[in-house]
Amino acid sequence: MTAHTLAAARPVTNGSALRAWLGSPLFLKVAAGAVLLLVWEVTVRALAPAYVAKPLGIARVFTTVISDPQFLAAAGATLGAVVSGLLISLVFGTAVGFAMGRVDLVERGLRYYVNSLFATPMVAILPLVTLWFGYSADARLAVVVFAAFFSIAVNACDGARSVPLEYLEVARSFRAPPRHNLFDIVFPSSLPYLLAGVRLAAGRALVGAVVAEFFISIPGLGYYILFNSRTFKHSEAFVAVILLVAVGVSFEILVNWLTRRYLPWARRD
Amino acid sequence: MGPETRRGRYGTVVASLVAGAAVWEAAGHVASAAFWSPLSETLESVLDTVRSGFLVRQILSSFQLYLTGLALAILAGAPFGLVLARVRWLRVALENYIMMLYATPMVALIPFILSIMGFGFAPKALVVFLFAVFPVLYNTVEGARSIRPELVEIAYSFRTSEWRLWCDVLIPYTLPFTMTGIRQAIARGLVGMVAAEIFLSPSGLGQMIMMGSQNFDTPGLLAAILIIVLLGVALMDFGRFLENRVAVWRGYNR
Numbered sequence: 380m381t382a383h384t385l386a387a388a389r390p391v392t393n394g395s396a397l398r399a400w401l402g403s404p405l406f407l408k409v410a411a412g413a414v415l416l417l418v419w420e421v422t423v424r425a426l427a428p429a430y431v432a433k434p435l436g437i438a439r440v441f442t443t444v445i446s447d448p449q450f451l452a453a454a455g456a457t458l459g460a461v462v463s464g465l466l467i468s469l470v471f472g473t474a475v476g477f478a479m480g481r482v483d484l485v486e487r488g489l490r491y492y493v494n495s496l497f498a499t500p501m502v503a504i505l506p507l508v509t510l511w512f513g514y515s516a517d518a519r520l521a522v523v524v525f526a527a528f529f530s531i532a533v534n535a536c537d538g539a540r541s542v543p544l545e546y547l548e549v550a551r552s553f554r555a556p557p558r559h560n561l562f563d564i565v566f567p568s569s570l571p572y573l574l575a576g577v578r579l580a581a582g583r584a585l586v587g588a589v590v591a592e593f594f595i596s597i598p599g600l601g602y603y604i605l606f607n608s609r610t611f612k613h614s615e616a617f618v619a620v621i622l623l624v625a626v627g628v629s630f631e632i633l634v635n636w637l638t639r640r641y642l643p644w645a646r647r648d
Numbered sequence: 649m650g651p652e653t654r655r656g657r658y659g660t661v662v663a664s665l666v667a668g669a670a671v672w673e674a675a676g677h678v679a680s681a682a683f684w685s686p687l688s689e690t691l692e693s694v695l696d697t698v699r700s701g702f703l704v705r706q707i708l709s710s711f712q713l714y715l716t717g718l719a720l721a722i723l724a725g726a727p728f729g730l731v732l733a734r735v736r737w738l739r740v741a742l743e744n745y746i747m748m749l750y751a752t753p754m755v756a757l758i759p760f761i762l763s764i765m766g767f768g769f770a771p772k773a774l775v776v777f778l779f780a781v782f783p784v785l786y787n788t789v790e791g792a793r794s795i796r797p798e799l800v801e802i803a804y805s806f807r808t809s810e811w812r813l814w815c816d817v818l819i820p821y822t823l824p825f826t827m828t829g830i831r832q833a834i835a836r837g838l839v840g841m842v843a844a845e846i847f848l849s850p851s852g853l854g855q856m857i858m859m860g861s862q863n864f865d866t867p868g869l870l871a872a873i874l875i876i877v878l879l880g881v882a883l884m885d886f887g888r889f890l891e892n893r894v895a896v897w898r899g900y901n902r
Contacts, residue, residue: 402737404740407737407740407741408740408741408744410741411741411742411745412745415745427764428764431760431764432760484660487660487661487664488660488663488664488667489664490661490664491661491664491665491668492664492668494881494884495877495878495880495881496877497884498835498877498880498881498883498884499873499876499877499880500838500839500841500842500843500876500880501839502839502842502843502846502854503842503853503857503872503873503876503877504873505846506857506858506860506861506869507861507869507870507873509861510682510683510861510866510869511683582751582753585753586753586755586839589753589755589756590755590843590847593755593758593759593847594846600756601755601756604756604759604760605759608759608760608762608763609759609763611763613760613763616759616760617760619756620752620756620757623752623753623756624748624751624752624753627751627752627753628747628748628751630751631747631751
């Protein structure tokens with residue numbers, strides 16, 4: 380580490396404004412980012428072949444890549460598949476999860492299948508999916524749904540099981556019809572679990588879409604990365620990685636924010 | 649739980665497994681042989697690979713890769729996370745980047761690793777490592793954030809030595825979180841292993857999947873997938889077991 384960051388480490392005791400600024404979290408974070416980029420740039424320059432991606436090289440191609448219609452189409456295809464796969468999984472995963480959480484027989488019947496498919500690495504089913512759906516965008520969607528569905532179902536099941544019994548008893552003594560039970564009690568009280576499930580599912584869906592594109596070779600961010608890195612255009616390919624990271628991180632931030640804003644009682648795990 | 653209900657519970661589970669096996673078998677006879685094969689043929693294919701010793705060889709090769717990557721990830725992630733628990737300014741400086749890398753889909757880096765490092769064992773172990781290290785690091789840092797400053801202050805006011813501070817405060821407080829990270833790493837590392845074996849040089853169980861699909865050997869393909877599913881379940885249970893072992897003392901502060 381540099382002398383600056385070491386100086387910043389010392390607690391601020393004598394009230395100098397400069398010191399306070401050097402010790403501020405924002406400065407530390409920005410400085411650490413700069414150091415990391417510098418280390419990356421220097422090591423690649425010193426040790427790796429010229430085609431390997433480095434910060435300055437990526438910065439140079441960044442604007443050309445993100446205004447390239449081919450790149451935008453790839454990003455649209457991948458993110459479109461991720462979003463529609465997540466929506467499909469959310470609807471069916473919640474339904475299956477709630478059924479498992481509320482009906483004992485369903486839970487016992489499906490538990491082993493849902494849990495073991497949840498534990499299955501989605502890469503393993505790629506060849507099977509291409510057998511069924513061909514080398515097409517449908518196969519990518521199927522992989523995304525496979526990746527996302529089970530984490531939502533597992534979490535919806537946990538959520539439906541965690542509903543406080545008193546609520547259901549009160550509802551019963553007021554002779555509430557089942558749909559009120561479902562939409563006014565089970566659904567709201569399992570929302571934190573559902574959000575946690577969606578957060579997990581989103582990360583897995585993104586991975587699913589990328590591996591599917593590697594395997595199937597259809598236009599998308601994964602294929603864009605594969606194609607450009609094969610032709611030694613690593614900087615261009617890395618822009619797609621940056622976009623994937625940005626999507627993953629913004630989703631994480633969005634879900635955390637939603638949980639804090641609308642479900643403040645929910646503990647984060 | 650009485651014996652009556654326990655038997656009932658056991659009964660439905662067995663019934664659901666038998667029903668699943670029956671559906672699998674029936675689907676294999678109805679569907680075209682290219683799409684799906686009956687359970688009996690799949691199990692026969694598993695037995696063939698067991699008899700020839702092929703399965704054991706592939707599993708050992710996969711395990712070598714998996715354990716190397718996972719062990720390196722734990723050995724790197726946990727101590728570094730502990731250092732971040734102690735050195736506050738470094739943690740503040742790095743935690744956002746660690747969160748970012750935790751959310752990064754590491755599969756996206758496989759093509760770069762392939763073109764820089766080529767084929768061989770090292771690039772594949774690197775893939776498993778990258779999949780597994782950030783869950784360990786991220787969760788350890790989360791644990792570090794949860795250490796109450798009062799504890800460290802009290803330790804200071806009693807003039808605790810640095811060594812005792814680590815043993816009595818830092819490690820006990822962050823270990824349960826690290827274990828959560830290791831559980832996630834166990835699952836993610838398996839994904840990394842299969843991905844590396846399919847997209848980098850073929851070996852182990854990934855190679856079995858690829859062979860099944862390239863030779864249009866559907867029973868072989870399903871057999872390989874079945875083995876990976878069982879492996880995934882076993883590893884996930886093992887991870888939960890590890891996590892629950894340390895969760896006993898985590899209960900105090902959560």
